[in-house]
Amino acid sequence: MRPLFLAGGVIAVGLGAIGAFLPLLPTVPFLLLAAFCFARSNPDWERRILSHPQWGPSIAQWRERRAISRRAKIGAIGAMSTGALLTWFTLGAPWVFVSIAVLVICGGWIATRNE
Secondary structure, eight states: OHHHHHHHHHHHHHHHHHHTTOTTSOSHHHHHHHHHHHHHHOHHHHHHHHTOTTTHHHHHHHHHHOBOOHHHHHHHHHHHHHHHHHHHHHTOTTHHHHHHHHHHHHHHHHHTSBO
């Protein structure tokens, strides 16, 4: 199982790195997954993620209190809103309704988490 967790962690870090540059792909959820996988396969890599100056505090907050900072909430909901607007202007109906559903469901869940 250890090699599978290691591969999952590496893939999750890759997706998180892409998400750092693309506004529609989240970063922290992939890094949370990577930290989970690395905790079971390579604790040194888990420590590197947790000690990262940009992403480490968000991951630690989530692990300790299941909390998302207000700034992260605004950023995530803003990115999803931008995605819904982009979908509306580029693809239109019925695809915009998928984006709106994601915004309402995921955005609502994010908004109700602890700060």
